[in-house]
Amino acid sequence: MADLIIKNAYILTMDPEAGDIKNGVVVVEDGKIKEVGTSTECTAKKVIDAKGSVLMPGLVNTHCHAGMTIFRGYADDMQLQDWLENHIWPAEAKLTDDDIYAGTRLACLEMIRSGTIAFADMYIHENRVAQAVDEAGIRAALSYGMIDFGDKEKADKELEVGSAFVKEWNGKAGGRIITMYGPHAPNTCSRDFLIRVKEQAVRDNVKLHIHVLETEAELNYMKENFGMCSIHFLKGIDFWGTDVLAAHCVWLSDGDIKILAEYGVNISHNPNSNMKLASGICPVTKLIDAGANVCLGTDGCASNNNLDMFEEMRSAALLQKVSVMDPTVLPARKVLEMATVNGAKALGINSGMLKEGYNADMIIIDMNKAHLAPVYDVASHLVYAASGKDVRTTIVAGKVLMDDGKVLSMDEQEVIDIAIKASKDLLGRIGN
Ligand SMILES: O=c1[nH]cnc2c1ncn2[C@@H]1O[C@H](CO)[C@@H](O)[C@H]1O
Numbered sequence: 001m002a003d004l005i006i007k008n009a010y011i012l013t014m015d016p017e018a019g020d021i022k023n024g025v026v027v028v029e030d031g032k033i034k035e036v037g038t039s040t041e042c043t044a045k046k047v048i049d050a051k052g053s054v055l056m057p058g059l060v061n062t063h064c065h066a067g068m069t070i071f072r073g074y075a076d077d078m079q080l081q082d083w084l085e086n087h088i089w090p091a092e093a094k095l096t097d098d099d100i101y102a103g104t105r106l107a108c109l110e111m112i113r114s115g116t117i118a119f120a121d122m123y124i125h126e127n128r129v130a131q132a133v134d135e136a137g138i139r140a141a142l143s144y145g146m147i148d149f150g151d152k153e154k155a156d157k158e159l160e161v162g163s164a165f166v167k168e169w170n171g172k173a174g175g176r177i178i179t180m181y182g183p184h185a186p187n188t189c190s191r192d193f194l195i196r197v198k199e200q201a202v203r204d205n206v207k208l209h210i211h212v213l214e215t216e217a218e219l220n221y222m223k224e225n226f227g228m229c230s231i232h233f234l235k236g237i238d239f240w241g242t243d244v245l246a247a248h249c250v251w252l253s254d255g256d257i258k259i260l261a262e263y264g265v266n267i268s269h270n271p272n273s274n275m276k277l278a279s280g281i282c283p284v285t286k287l288i289d290a291g292a293n294v295c296l297g298t299d300g301c302a303s304n305n306n307l308d309m310f311e312e313m314r315s316a317a318l319l320q321k322v323s324v325m326d327p328t329v330l331p332a333r334k335v336l337e338m339a340t341v342n343g344a345k346a347l348g349i350n351s352g353m354l355k356e357g358y359n360a361d362m363i364i365i366d367m368n369k370a371h372l373a374p375v376y377d378v379a380s381h382l383v384y385a386a387s388g389k390d391v392r393t394t395i396v397a398g399k400v401l402m403d404d405g406k407v408l409s410m411d412e413q414e415v416i417d418i419a420i421k422a423s424k425d426l427l428g429r430i431g432n
């Protein structure tokens with residue numbers, strides 16, 4: 001007997017061979033998809049009737065600082081440099097590991113509610129992030145965010161913490177957690193340090209997560225200090241590869257785009273954060289045309305200010321259209337691909353498609369709503385009309401984390417209450 005059957009759903013498989021199945025069934029066993037089709041002979045312990053709903057792969061958020069959810073709305077409407085140096089970093093210095101655990105639990109709750117099945121994270125006290133992920137039942141690629149600012153002693157310490165984290169948590173939570181190295185950015189990490197981190201990541205056989213060319217200030221800094229942009233600089237130290245997840249990549253030349261595509265770098269586009277901080281617009285269309293793997297992320301909650309990947313999909317499409325003045329770029333299905341298939345590829349997880357043998361990481365979206373009627377094209381609604389609030393059921397590794405609107409893997413009210421209390425205590429310690 002299988003574990004779970006979902007029947008009568010409109011299935012958006014995201015599998016190019018299978019396409020959409022108008023009235024289909026998915027069978028789940030041992031955390032994996034056993035069958036996808038129009039009918040089944042199987043029986044299961046639990047059956048979900050998804051009549052009137054869409055079943056699709058859950059969304060993958062490829063750039064997040066989940067612990068920062070504790071800072072939602074804390075510092076808005078300022079320049080990135082000012083925001084980080086004068087507000088976020090001083091506040092982070094006062095964060096306890098309990099605060100980060102509380103913030104990450106809140107983030108996991110929000111992600112489960114809004115249909116995200118996996119996220120890539122870079123933050124501090126990452127062991128508590130891992131604990132929260134483990135308990136919440138979601139999937140994640142976690143890294144400790146390392147910054148050395150050219151200080152050799154700090155570099156040693158950071159690498160020690162990052163490396164210990166990589167080894168302790170890789171493959172944990174039944175394989176739901178994988179680890180990465182997280183050197184923060186080319187303008188906050190020294191050249192020597194970036195070389196060491198890359199070598200260590202290759203030795204440990206894990207991927208790397210880094211911010212790249214988010215701002216024009218970084219581009220100017222790199223040109224002044226190294227006579228080249230971050231893309232060429234990182235090429236020069238053999239950093240690039242399919243093992244790299246580069247967040248933002250806003251300030252790219254045509255030559256940079258070629259390099260990123262050629263090395264198979266995974267690029268996390270974070271349109272809402274880029275708009276809010278006025279960082280600029282990532283040339284997504286050119287990257288895709290060049291053959292690069294572009295996926296989608298929210299960034300942290302202090303620069304977004306939520307973790308709703310449906311909003312991110314809509315923003316990605318709209319921003320790209322207006323930036324190249326062409327409404328035909330990034331059509332709905334392409335954006336859905338970025339948020340599912342491409343994201344899963346970037347993290348190296350076997351999710352992002354509803355196909356036999358893949359992880360049973362999927363979501364059910366209620367279509368019986370005023371803002372989702374009538375339906376001509378399901379993909380259009382998911383990108384242009386739906387929001388995370390329309391997700392009714394979220395399943396990760398075959399386990400139902402939210403069932404018809406009720407979150408099962410955590411006590412929702414407790415998570416919210418603890419986060420609010422932590423934010424108040426934190427404000428007291430910061431002194432505003
Ligand atoms: O948009 C961003 N650009 C650069 N750094 C960021 C952004 N959002 C968060 N952080 C910072 O990255 C570090 C990760 O460990 C944290 O210090 C976090 O505040």
Ligand SMILES: [Zn+2]
Nearest residue numbers: 211247299300
């Ligand atoms: Zn970030």
